Amino acid sequence: MVIRLLDSNLINKIAAGEVIEGPVSVVKELIENSLDAGATNIHIEIVEGGKSLIKVKDNGLGMGPRDIVLCVEKHATSKIKDVTDLFNINTLGFRGEALASIASVSNLRITSRTNDFLYGNFIEVEDGVIKVKKEVSSTVGTIIEVTNLFFNTPARKKYLENILNEAKKITDLVIRYALINPGKYFRLLHNGNPVLNSPAVRDKLGNILNIYGKDIAKELIPVFYEKNGIKIAGYTSKSSLTRADKTQQSFYVNGRYIQSSILSHALHDAYGTLLFSHRFPVAILSLTIDPAKIDVNVHPTKKEIRFSDEKFVSEVVNEGIKDALESTLHIPEINVKGATQTKFAEVGTLKQTVAEKFRVDSFAQRVLESITSEVEDEKMPSLKILGLVHNCYILAENEDGFCIIDQHAAEERVNYELFHEQYASGYIRSQQLVIPTHIELSPTDAIILRDNLPVIKKFGFDVEDFGGNSFLVRATPVIMGRQMGKGTILDMIDELNAKRVRNFEDIKDSIIARMACRKSIKQGDRIEVGYMQKLMMKLYQCENPFTCPHGRPTIITITISELERKFKRVV
Structure with a gap:
């Protein structure tokens, strides 16, 4: 094996691969250059997730005829002079690598003008070499256009993500810079459509309100x-x-x-x-x-x-x-006078028919009563409800000992299988809203939801694009008598982000599990004995009654023999 010196062109491409990982890296470097130049207006335009075009226009200081040529040279920078500056960096860029790296793996066009000149300058760079240089008419500031990214490094181009994911990454990055720069105007277009419009405001909270919406800001x-x-x-x-x-x-x-x-x-x-x-x-x-x-x-x-x-x-x-x-926490006052001793719920036997009357305090209980008649003897053990512990665990006695049932995990399993069955049938029960709910998302989340509008109908939602980052929810799914809200849509987006996939259908099991969790009774919810009985009936009808969709146990059984060993009644 012979050791060879690499030529400068190959060296530049290797170095560029370290700095420029994809379209989002290009946008990052260009935004940082604009901010370092004192720009207050930064306009970003991308086409096909930045694969076809990345264009950044600013109103910063600009570059003169000498600097516009030097800026694409390796390690040419205005931000540091000697080694001591490396340890006292106050600018975002400093190494003089960004434009040179971009130029070596794309076709690059730069138009720039400073306040000292009546005209601007234009250069066109291909494969790291300046092909065109001329004077042009332009305003003060800089326009940089990057096309055909990674045209000469096909391996890197091959591993770029799909257009939607690249656009999401760029949107997310622009949001980060817009959030921290309230006095600057950021605008992002994708395929000619506005994605982010963050005007200059007085403070960061105003930026947060513009970008994330009032539901988060408040x-x-x-x-x-x-x-x-x-x-x-x-x-x-x-x-x-x-x-x-x-x-x-x-x-x-x-x-x-x-x-x-x-x-x-x-x-x-x-x-x-x-x-x-x-x-x-x-x-x-x-x-x-x-x-x-x-x-x-x-x-x-x-x-x-x-x-x-x-x-x-x-x-x-x-x-x-x-x-x-x-500073936001406080201890609530407790009215001791009104406190009474907690009593066990009335003891009842579970081996009954749904036709029997129980006290019903919610629509969800009425739904449970209407779902089933008598449960099969071989699948439904005879359970006697003893009570509720800490408004969380149902205690029930059976022939072999007793059971402890997690009320949330149990109903979560019931809801999960019910919703899964409806999804598989192609019909999920939903309810039209009398007044549509308006939701405002972050630009990144809006991209995800807009791409999934046809798919979200399969989950029982009717959502309309209302322009910008706003949507109208006209109908929502109903499960066990409980109607889903906009929080469920946010959960779906979170789940998609966490799983790093594009389509809601790709993670339907996870989404259904989240929906089941959100609409199940929680720890601290006090339920009546009738509701406990119906819940146990439905749980034992499930294909898997023993764990919730997330793998936690729904029921723990303790036998008489185990109790006797614990109390040392038997050896």
């Missing part, structure tokens, strides 16, 4: 905390607003959007028991720290950074979030 609490030179500012959600993933968590350090497991863990740990398992808060948090105490040059795309004291930074974030949350 559930956020401000965060401001400072300790030993580290400042944390932004917003985090009340415990009542959570998502199934971390897609609506944004972290910034000195204005740079980053991905950080350290900051994410610190945020999550601050909530402690306020969060349910596998739920995550919404957060937009910005850290200001001495540039000398961070290293932004540890990752080719600069999406990760290194803190000189990770433990202390984590502590500051954790303390700041706790401080913000504590």
Whole structure:
């Protein structure tokens, strides 16, 4: 094997592969250049998820005739002068690699003008070589057009994701920069259609309102905390607003959007028991720290950074979030005078017919009563309901001992199989809304829902595109007498994001499990003995009555012999 020196063209392509991973990397580098140039108006246009065209236009300082030529040269930058600058970086870009890397794997056109010139300059670059250079008429600022990305690196082009996913990634990135820059106007078009329109506003909360909508904005609490030179500012959600993933968590350090497991863990740990398992808060948090105490040059795309004291930074974030949350918490007053001793529900025997009358307190109970007659003896054991423990566990006696039934897990299994059966039949019972429900989504979530509008009908929803990021829900599915709401649609989008697939049908089992969970009785819901009896009937009619859709047990049986061993009545 002979060692050879690589030619400069191949070296550039290898280096470009480190910096430019896909269309979203191009957009990131161009937005950062626009921000570094002081732009207040950044217009992004993409075609076919950025595969065919990426165009970024800004009103920044622009480049003169000399700089427009140098900007596509490797390691040509206006942001650092010597090695000491590497440890005190205050700009988003600094290595002089972005435009050179983009130029080596695409066709690149740049038009730019500074305030010092009456005319602008235009260059066209192919495969890293300037083919055209001329003076043109233009406004102050820069326009960069990237076409035919990865045309000369087919292996990289082959592994690009589908158009929708590439568009989602770009939309998500633009959102991150728009959120942290309230004084700047961001606009994003995909295939000529507006995806994001975030005008310049006075503060970050105004940006959040424009991008995420009022339903999220009203559930956020401000965060401001400072300790030993580290400042944390932004917003985090009340415990009542959570998502199934971390897609609506944004972290910034000195204005740079980053991905950080350290900051994410610190945020999550601050909530402690306020969060349910596998739920995550919404957060937009910005850290200001001495540039000398961070290293932004540890990752080719600069999406990760290194803190000189990770433990202390984590502590500051954790303390700041706790401080913000504590300001919203209060201890409710309890009326002791009205308290009475809790009594067991009336004992009843489960081996009865549905025709028998029970006290009914909800429409869901009436639905249960109308569903079935007598359960088959061989499948339905004789159970005697003893009562309810902590408004969560049903106690029932049988011939061999007694059973403990998790009321939520049990009804979740019943609802799951019922909904699955309806889905398989092609007919899910739904109900028209007298007044349609308006929902406003983030631009990224809007892309997902718009792409799935025909599919969501199969789940019993009738949703109409209302323009922009808004939708009207005209009908929703009904299960066990309970009507689904817009929260279910958000759950479906969360599930699709978590599974990294495109179509709701690809994850129908997970979606149905979520819908069943959302509309099942919860821990703390007190149910009547009649409802317990009907629930047990339906549970034992299920194909799998022993676990909920997520794998948790629905019922635990303890035999008399086990009890006797525990109490040492037998050896």
